[in-house]
Amino acid sequence: MAATNVEVWQHASVVAIDQVAIDIQRIVLEPQLPKRAEPGSHVDLKVVIDGEQDKRSYSIVESSDDGTRLTITVFKAPASRGGSVYMHGLAVGDRLEITQPLQNFPLRIGAKRYVLLAGGIGVTALVNMARTLKDARADYTLVYAGRSREAMAYLEPLREEHGENLVVHVDDEDTSLQVPALLAGLDVHTELYMCGPIRLMDAVRRQWTDSGLSYPNLRYETFGNSGWFDPEEFVVRIPRLGVEATIPTGRSMLEALESAGVDMMFDCRKGECGLCEVRVLELDGTIDHRDVFYSERQQNAATKMCCCVSRVIRTVPADGRERPAGHSLPVVTIDVS
Template sequence: MAATNIEVWQRATVVESVLVAANIRRIVLAPALPKRAEPGSHIDLYTTITGERQKRSYSVVDSTEDGTRVAISVLQAPLSRGGSIFMHGLQPGDTLEITQPLQNFPLRVGAPSYVLLAGGIGVTAIVNMARVLKSLGASYTLVYAARSRERMAYLPELLALHGDNLRVHIDDEGSELSVADLVAGVDPAAELYMCGPIRLMDAVRRAWRDREVNETNLRFETFGNSGWYDPEEFIVRVPRLGVETRVPAGRSMLEALEDAGVEMMFDCRKGECGLCEVKVLALEGAIDHRDVFYSERQQHAAEKICCCVSRAVTSATGLQADAARGGPAILTIGVS
């Protein structure tokens, strides 16, 4: 969809910022160059983190028909890289640099039936799709899973609009989602659109593959911002260049390498294209693959990683106490 994704940067004014769930803010923007947001679209914007401009992507939750108001929602994560803190600090009247709605997750009209799967804050990419399917009179089920009720943005609105088409799974209420049951129950001709944490999406992708239904009917979008483990600080070494640098928990390996003066090749910066691939020469610790570029086989082999999103952690159990040695993980790499 390259032609529709040429970025048009513009000013936008914050017109509203309200809490819609624990740590989730709905932020409504008025763009200078309004354009209607299709379901599945997102905007890119610049945040300012300790004086530095950093690009972030947020799904468009809803927009007015003429695009003069565009709503996003931002989770302030405890281990944020700083972008969500900036976003939560925005006040009505503040201005931002944003793109028009961009489309990497198009909803296809005309499938026989649909399953929409939202995990936690991933609901932001799904709300607009569900609304459009409802208005088209399509056959759809909306599945919304989260750890607890107070973390679920838009739940009352979704219940009111979608009624029996909405299935809610809440871990701490004992109704957690079974991915196996979900995928087993999907009509073979249905299309499943999902957005959520990488653990959930990996599990669905594996179950979908095992069931041998049409692989392209599984649609997903990832901004590369969740992993199997919480991010830790680790050390990256590039022997050929004599570089050793720390990758703080709030920064990607790609950014840390760039900070250290390494000229890196990259494109998507969200673990899809594979251009930022680096070779793993040695590893003390374990790899937290956060990309969707490598197959499961390639991730297990751990010979290469996408440094834009993937990280090193001290142990494969994710517990520092299980680490073979003290101190941070150390990753030795070769770069192109």
């Protein structure tokens, strides 16, 4: 899923903002160089965090036919590195720098059957896709899983638009998604497109392989911002370069190493391409792999990690007890290419 897009940067004005669920805002942009957004596309956008520019990616939820209006949706993440906080601080009339629509997650028209699987805010990558499949009279189901209805953006409009083609799973209502049951109903002609938390996508990828379904029929989009564990502060050391840095919860290892002057390779910055791989020499803690690049076997080996998204946490004691307060930070000793 490497990007094959040319980035064309432009200015865009914020023309509307409204709340669509708890901590989730819908933001409508009017770009200077309009280009229609195809289903599955996103924009990259410059945000300012602590006075420094950074880049974030947001799926395009809706595009006018001529591309003069693009709608994105932003969840203010509790462990935000600052991007979603910046976005939630925008007001109508503000101007941003954004790319024209970019495509990493294309919809292939012509499959016999489609399942679109959305976990939480991941629905934003699938709203436009579901509309296209409806318009094309395709055989499709949009499966939407979330913690609670209040936290699920666009739930009611999606129900109105897709009727019985929308299947909703809500943790608070004891109707949580059961991945084996979902995949048991699929045949080899079904294509599944998904976007959601890494643990949901991992569960689907594993079950998909175990079920003998065709791997090319499983397509996914990730913005690499969720893990198996809550983020913790940790220390990274590179003895060969004499570098040691503490990574706070709101920052990635890649960002911290760049700030420390280490020459890093990267491309996607969201756990997909593997270019930011670092070799793990020593580990006092556990790696919370947040990428979709490595296989489960590679992740378990804990000899390398994608430093743009993956983190280190304290090792959870085998008997499940909490670590004593004041225990020192987890440490990973690495080398870079």
